[in-house]
Amino acid sequence: MAARNSSHGTVSRDQWATRIAALDESPSAPRPRKAPITVERIVEVALRLVEVDGFEALTMRRIATTLQTGPASLYAHVRNKADLDDLLIGELCARVALPTPDPDHWQTQVIDVYGQLRDQFLRYHGISHAALAASPNNLDTFRINEGVFAILLAGGVPAQPAAWAIDAAYLYVSAYSLEVSLRQKPGEDVDGRTLDRDEAIERLQMLPARRFPNMTSHARELTAGEGHERFDFTLGLLFQGITPTTS
Amino acid sequence: MAARNSSHGTVSRDQWATRIAALDESPSAPRPRKAPITVERIVEVALRLVEVDGFEALTMRRIATTLQTGPASLYAHVRNKADLDDLLIGELCARVALPTPDPDHWQTQVIDVYGQLRDQFLRYHGISHAALAASPNNLDTFRINEGVFAILLAGGVPAQPAAWAIDAAYLYVSAYSLEVSLRQKPGEDVDGRTLDRDEAIERLQMLPARRFPNMTSHARELTAGEGHERFDFTLGLLFQGITPTTS
DNA sequence: AGTCATAACGAACACTGTTCGTATTACGAA
DNA sequence: TTCGTAATACGAACAGTGTTCGTTATGACT
Numbered sequence: 001m002a003a004r005n006s007s008h009g010t011v012s013r014d015q016w017a018t019r020i021a022a023l024d025e026s027p028s029a030p031r032p033r034k035a036p037i038t039v040e041r042i043v044e045v046a047l048r049l050v051e052v053d054g055f056e057a058l059t060m061r062r063i064a065t066t067l068q069t070g071p072a073s074l075y076a077h078v079r080n081k082a083d084l085d086d087l088l089i090g091e092l093c094a095r096v097a098l099p100t101p102d103p104d105h106w107q108t109q110v111i112d113v114y115g116q117l118r119d120q121f122l123r124y125h126g127i128s129h130a131a132l133a134a135s136p137n138n139l140d141t142f143r144i145n146e147g148v149f150a151i152l153l154a155g156g157v158p159a160q161p162a163a164w165a166i167d168a169a170y171l172y173v174s175a176y177s178l179e180v181s182l183r184q185k186p187g188e189d190v191d192g193r194t195l196d197r198d199e200a201i202e203r204l205q206m207l208p209a210r211r212f213p214n215m216t217s218h219a220r221e222l223t224a225g226e227g228h229e230r231f232d233f234t235l236g237l238l239f240q241g242i243t244p245t246t247s
Numbered sequence: 248m249a250a251r252n253s254s255h256g257t258v259s260r261d262q263w264a265t266r267i268a269a270l271d272e273s274p275s276a277p278r279p280r281k282a283p284i285t286v287e288r289i290v291e292v293a294l295r296l297v298e299v300d301g302f303e304a305l306t307m308r309r310i311a312t313t314l315q316t317g318p319a320s321l322y323a324h325v326r327n328k329a330d331l332d333d334l335l336i337g338e339l340c341a342r343v344a345l346p347t348p349d350p351d352h353w354q355t356q357v358i359d360v361y362g363q364l365r366d367q368f369l370r371y372h373g374i375s376h377a378a379l380a381a382s383p384n385n386l387d388t389f390r391i392n393e394g395v396f397a398i399l400l401a402g403g404v405p406a407q408p409a410a411w412a413i414d415a416a417y418l419y420v421s422a423y424s425l426e427v428s429l430r431q432k433p434g435e436d437v438d439g440r441t442l443d444r445d446e447a448i449e450r451l452q453m454l455p456a457r458r459f460p461n462m463t464s465h466a467r468e469l470t471a472g473e474g475h476e477r478f479d480f481t482l483g484l485l486f487q488g489i490t491p492t493t494s
Numbered sequence: 495a496g497t498c499a500t501a502a503c504g505a506a507c508a509c510t511g512t513t514c515g516t517a518t519t520a521c522g523a524a
Numbered sequence: 525t526t527c528g529t530a531a532t533a534c535g536a537a538c539a540g541t542g543t544t545c546g547t548t549a550t551g552a553c554t
Contacts, residue, residue, distance in 0.1 A: 317503050317505090319503060320501080
């Protein structure tokens with residue numbers, strides 16, 4: 001009611017600002033108009049934000065401001081935040097390369113696939129939280145399950161144990177990645193691993209030895225496992241138990 | 248500035264209301280004064296709220312209003328919401344009964360312990376979310392680990408595989424409980440399990456058979472598992488792989 | 495009876511996901 | 525070219541969340 005802007009060539013101040021902002025876009029972009037907001041760009045920006053600040057800091061507002069818009073604009077392309085989370089873990093699952101089944105090396109193939117998934121989860125801090133919250137209805141999750149299923153069947157594993165082991169493995173990979181992500185939170189980077197381990201041993205041995213005799217005496221075993229040794233160990237247990245030909 | 252209440256014996260309206268409310272407390276309580284707010288009461292109320300409405304609906308404000316107070320009053324007894332979550336899963340872990348190790352039945356003993364933990368998690372919808380978010384620094388978690396460790400060592404399992412299997416088992420139990428909780432969300436109660444299974448089979452077979460040949464042909468195996476059959480299967484894999492005496 | 499540390503509290507802050515109604519845009523038809 | 529229309533983008537707001545600040549009331553000890 002106060003000040004319309006329909007008189008001759010003048011534009012509103014906001015429009016002027018957006019035109020200026022549109023000047024220094026990417027000069028080689030075929031669309032100098034604005035910046036079309038698509039689901040792919042949302043996922044891309046969201047993953048970049050998660051990679052930098054972690055999944056806990058991923059909010060619709062941050063995605064929107066990174067895209068130079070308001071939060072309401074995202075809901076035209078994404079139903080929920082949960083829906084966006086599904087898309088994120090879908091993208092991560094889609095990056096996992098599935099090998100052609102080799103009956104002689106099915107076990108290492110399976111561990112390699114889940115290692116890829118774990119690395120994707122660990123690259124984006126805390127995103128496995130979304131992997132656990134979202135029931136695996138995602139098509140990309142199905143793709144991984146299908147690939148592992150093929151490897152297992154090629155290896156001679158019966159269908160029933162294979163199906164259950166696949167389910168358990170996905171759960172374990174997600175939970176393991178989440179635990180590692182949360183444990184790395186106070187730590188600076190990948191360094192200081194043995195230092196953290198010494199401190200963990202110290203804390204364990206600080207426990208009352210009467211109530212915790214085994215944990216205090218076996219603190220070394222409890223904190224052992226360089227790198228992803230524990231990960232490989234557990235997956236080995238899971239898939240060695242369904243081996244058709246006993247090693 | 249508007250209406251003080253320091254004149255003679257009159258009390259404020261709020262004070263009067265609290266006095267009236269204090270009348271119909273528990274008549275046999277030794278403290279007719281007010282209602283002392285302790286950590287135990289907070290945990291008790293929080294668990295009751297989670298049992299009714301699920302963990303997602305557990306907020307500090309709801310706990311406070313249930314205790315007839317404001318949200319700020321809780322922070323005198325609890326550092327964070329995360330701290331409260333730790334207390335909750337600590338209470339749940341404390342309820343698990345640990346048997347005296349029997350070398351002849353160590354495997355069933357271990358599965359029984361984790362079955363108790365799973366049932367506690369499933370009784371409170373979505374609380375395993377907190378179990379995964381909180382790194383197992385809790386003393387009650389240590390207690391379970393200590394108990395299982397004792398069972399495993401009594402069974403003749405070497406310390407290193409025992410420690411790693413304990414870690415993996417706790418992770419799996421939490422993730423499994425969380426998945427079951429989230430899957431039960433739309434369902435009414437425990438009923439309708441086979442109906443859900445038929446629907447799951449139908450959806451699986453709706454997938455494009457060219458890209459998902461194994462999942463479509465083995466939909467029955469993928470959806471199989473009455474009750475906690477999958478749970479027992481996975482824990483069996485985990486602990487059968489570290490058995491000293493091959494069955 | 496008086497003092498004082500502590501607990502309880504009301505109100506607010508910064509922030510979240512989400513929705514409503516409007517304003518703007520792009521594109522095909524006259 | 526001009527216009528109308530369907531779809532999109534967006535500002536502002538709503539109902540919540542966890543958490544903190546400054547104040548008030550309490551209960552025990554001297």
